[in-house]
Amino acid sequence: MSAISFSGVGSGIDTKTIVNALVAAEIDPQRAQLSSRKTTLDAQLSSFGRLKSALSEFQTTLNNLKTPDKFQVRSTTVGNEERFTATARSNAQPGDYQVSVEQLAKSQRLMTADNAFASSSTVVGSGTLTISTGGAYDPDLGNGFTVNIDPSKATLDDIRRAINNAPGNDAVTASIVNVDDGNGGTQARLILTAKETGVANALTVAVTEGTEPGLSALASANLVESRAAEDAIIRVNGLSATRSTNQITDVIQGVTLNLKSEEPGAEIDLRIGTDNSAIEKNVQSFVDAYNKLQNVLKDIAGKDSSGLRGDSTVRNLSSQLRSLTSGEVDGADPQARILAQIGVTIDKDGKMSLNKSTLNERLDDDFNSVANLFTSEQGIAKRLDAFVKPYTQAGGLLDNRTEGVNSRLRMLNDQQDRLDIREENLFNRLSRQFNAMDSMVAQINSNGAFLSAQLASMQW
Template sequence: MNITGIGSGLDINSMVKAIMDAERAPKAASLSRLESKTTAQFSALGQFRSAISDFQTALKNLNDSALFQKRTATSSNTDYFTATATSSAAAGNYSVQVFNLAQSSKVALAGFDSATTQVGTGELNITVGDEVINVQIGEDKQSLSAIRDAINAAGADKGLSAAIVNDPSGVGGARIVLTSTNSGSGKDIQVEVANATGDLGRLAFTPPDPTATNYQPPAADPDDPRAARVISFARDASFAVDGLLMSSASNTIDDVIEGVSLTLKKPQSAEDIANANTFNLAVAEDRAGVKANLQKFVDAYNKLIDTTNSLTRVTQVGGDSGTPLAGPLVGDATVRSFLSAMRTELGNAQGSGDIRILADLGITTKQDGKLEIDSDKLDQALERNFDQVQGFLTGEKGLMGRLEARAEPYIQTGGILEQRTKSLQTTLKNIDKQREDLDRRMSAMETRLFAQFNAMDMLVGQLSQTSQYLENQLSNLPGVVRQDRKR
């Protein structure tokens, strides 16, 4: 703590503070203004770079030939079948009929009194197509529920499962129902019993010829309501493409039309089949996918324009007399050069076909500089000139490739915006250093001022003491008349 002004009576602390404030204020204000401006520019360049990056992503998505190789497969009635297509599918229309679906085998074995009934011991050999599943029934597995568990354990990885179904009336009893996930003709479930004791032999089952029943499950035997019966036969799907009758062990068919996968959902009614009613399968270019990516391109460009407008706008505040509020990148040469390059490429004509400029796709520039899409015109261009659209947009010399080449120098590692950003970071570091230098200089100045004012204070104090001494001495001299100071 400085105790000053004792000799002179002056408020030296206030005087030093006033001088310090007057000396610091201009430089501190200048550094604050520079810091605020630099920080705003740093943030603005980050926003600008992010908008360019989003725009470049949209460019890359459109500049991908795979986008134009995609195919769509459309069913006229998805209740009966659906379809997907790969790039190898040829565009075209096909008629489809669905007579019946592929299904797997399901049988109900002989019924017993309850799930706890002790059936007997031995082994079950369950055949599903070419697969034979062996189930050993020991002394500890004689109940119907234990046999069910043993079947599930043995058939878990072979598409076979077992469940117990109980007839509440007790007439049908409790029975094991076997279900296979393997569809297709010739894969009906058959059960053979060997080395049987007790009533285990009743679980043996040989399915009837499905063709003899026209694929319809036989009714329960009224004379033996607990007899084994078929719930569903295994069979192939039956369908036709362009009038050609076909069959498949699965309801998903990949090898009928090249590059197209059909999934059968429901068979047609007997009346539909009798009337030869068909559904349409349309395989075409993925125009919707191209259109969606063009919309993303327009949205990204418009977002870029919105961002640059907000960063370079001058807003009048408080009427005509107010000070305008300027955006952080007003008059920025980097922004101007980038937008100029983009507009130049967007307006350049290319090739000699029907698609030479964006306007041929229905994409035009509005008065505010943003793009807009005429959806109907774009649909027509994609329908009539799909290949030309691909040539116009993709490739190194396509519009998207040229725009990418123009944008890359700005956002690449070590590019224009990164260099600008590093320069601003250096400026911010220099501002911190200048503040530290200013603090050191002010500290030294404060020390010097206090030393000078304290020296003056001591001198004034000494002179005041000397003056009082002389005045006292002179007033005591003989013949000296004391003068009234007020006169």
């Protein structure tokens, strides 16, 4: 409010208190009404936020149940993980296999000849190195790269650095070791190690000599093979398979084998099964998220403080969720047509629970029927996800309701701003009027006093 002073000298009345009371009598009811509406709208925003969070959490659990590849989690058991480990995808067929690791895949290693270079600072020569994999370099195949060696940077260490930093080098790593030369001294040997295993990734080094001869010492013909490139060889149920890597993904469908050590002829048991514990965990998460969502809906619908008591959206969500969850699935196995048949039940209070023993029995008896109950086109998880999605998606039902509340809040803030201006204007207008009245009373009192004095001084 404006800083208007009040004297009250003329009238002897506390005019400031009167003005404040008059302003409050007109403004406070309107301010209280706006405040009440804001409290309700803020509560609605909070309720919609809680609801969307609970729905999103519920939808996440559906994602782990609505498709076969997510639902059909596979387990692997390896008889000896010192030889290999295994992971299985959903398309892996449960069953037993015998696997032996006959040979590990190895990367080729080449090194310079014995006593070819005294140290890493020894000048080798200039020119061009062409390093390729799987045979001679073929531009059409793009199976290699070139390294230009300048005469000013032609030491063994310069060449090591040039190879490692060469554009397009994804095939080889160059290093230098300083070892005994056999005569009481030391020598430097450049080592080229293929980055990939397998015969197909064996290295070939071609040299074009430059103005400073000597680079041909690094050509394949002059290098020593300290380790040959080898393919991995495994036997599965007596059948042989050869691959260039120790991570084998295409021998047993849906199974990745990570080879660790070789032992020819030693058969290791590999069992692929259904991972009931992972499925049980996903179903339990679904149950917990459903109960949390229903509790949020019940809390919002039942409290005035939520701002959404009796809201039709909330009522529809709660009833539809229960109906879609407890209803039969068309085309499902007669023994797994509703959730209750696999151990998921809803009591009279609407709380969902999971009987883990019943679920695991059904999984062991007929895994596919349980999977279909959730993952088929009319399955529980798919139809619930389709129902929830319009509420949670960007620009969906809840986003629209939230934006509507925010729009009303913005209008409310504008109304509060206008009310503040009106309050100030009313205060200033009343203040001026009461101050004018006070001045007038003061003037009248002054005139009365003057007249009284004049009358008293007259001689009658």
